[in-house]
Amino acid sequence: MQVFYRQIASMGTRLEIVIPGLEDSLGFILLRDIENELSMINRQVSNYDPHSDISKFNSLAPGETMEISGYFSEFIHSGLHLNTLTCGYYDFSLGAWTSKPDLIPDNGSRLAAFLNLPLEQRIQVKGKSAGPLVEDLKLDSGGIGKGIAISAIEKLLHQSNIQAAFISFGGSSVLGLGKHPYGDTWKVGISDPEDGRRVISELELMNMSLSVSGNSMNNRKKYGTGGHILNPVNGSFYQGRGLVAVVTKSAVEAEAISTALLLCRQDEEKQLISNFVDVQFYRYENN
Numbered sequence: 001m002q003v004f005y006r007q008i009a010s011m012g013t014r015l016e017i018v019i020p021g022l023e024d025s026l027g028f029i030l031l032r033d034i035e036n037e038l039s040m041i042n043r044q045v046s047n048y049d050p051h052s053d054i055s056k057f058n059s060l061a062p063g064e065t066m067e068i069s070g071y072f073s074e075f076i077h078s079g080l081h082l083n084t085l086t087c088g089y090y091d092f093s094l095g096a097w098t099s100k101p102d103l104i105p106d107n108g109s110r111l112a113a114f115l116n117l118p119l120e121q122r123i124q125v126k127g128k129s130a131g132p133l134v135e136d137l138k139l140d141s142g143g144i145g146k147g148i149a150i151s152a153i154e155k156l157l158h159q160s161n162i163q164a165a166f167i168s169f170g171g172s173s174v175l176g177l178g179k180h181p182y183g184d185t186w187k188v189g190i191s192d193p194e195d196g197r198r199v200i201s202e203l204e205l206m207n208m209s210l211s212v213s214g215n216s217m218n219n220r221k222k223y224g225t226g227g228h229i230l231n232p233v234n235g236s237f238y239q240g241r242g243l244v245a246v247v248t249k250s251a252v253e254a255e256a257i258s259t260a261l262l263l264c265r266q267d268e269e270k271q272l273i274s275n276f277v278d279v280q281f282y283r284y285e286n287n
Helices: 024-045 053-058 070-085 109-115 145-159 217-223 251-263 266-273
Strands: 003-010 013-020 123-126 129-132 165-169 173-177 186-192 195-205 208-214 243-248 280-284
Touching (some): 003 024, 013 024, 024 070, 024 145, 053 070, 053 129, 070 123, 145 165, 145 173, 145 208, 173 195, 173 251, 195 208, 195 243, 208 251, 251 266, 251 280
Antiparallel strands (some): 003 013, 013 165, 123 129, 165 173, 173 208, 186 195, 208 243, 243 280
């Protein structure tokens, strides 16, 4: 069987595209559309593009607003909604400490004061405009940015009448569309965060998205032993060695849920999951 397969660099990682039965001529047209859509998403929600919508938002003074539209509007409205559904464990307003942790000097009291404010007192959204209400509000797209991209790619696949495909951002944000050509599902191996060569679980996807959150060895090398995942409930960075893998229909929800489950207490899992539909998750603790 002919398989269209390509790798491209996008959103700070490697995007893999696998589409069984697709001719190269049609595959390259689809690939161009995917690259154009990803470029648009980056221009709107990339923290690393100084000209993106999110960067412009983060440069606003408290009380100022800007027009929001497209993927940036989706990002803001999804972020607010998912903060509520995850009982506060997903919080996209902590970019001053997460996306650029050296942005502000802080001995902990500044973060504590910030977290003491409900999210609706940090950000204002009125119609098609939004802006910060407090000085330290900096949005971070790292939590659901790849989920928004996965959802956009899935829409393009449906528009092109693609029945089966496998899309992966570095193995941590994955879409399994339809059936594997030699089975009912797409199987994804989950690697040990301490040893990427060791598979600790295998999850199956069919018209579902997967998100994996954890403090991997690569992240610890990049961000230090404190990691990069900030718990908005207690104000501490996650320093565990485990991971949580979430499988659900919505790629955007999967990203937020995996982060929330990684951070929440295990006695809070049931309440958190009850706010969503058809969620499966796998937790691995490496003590």
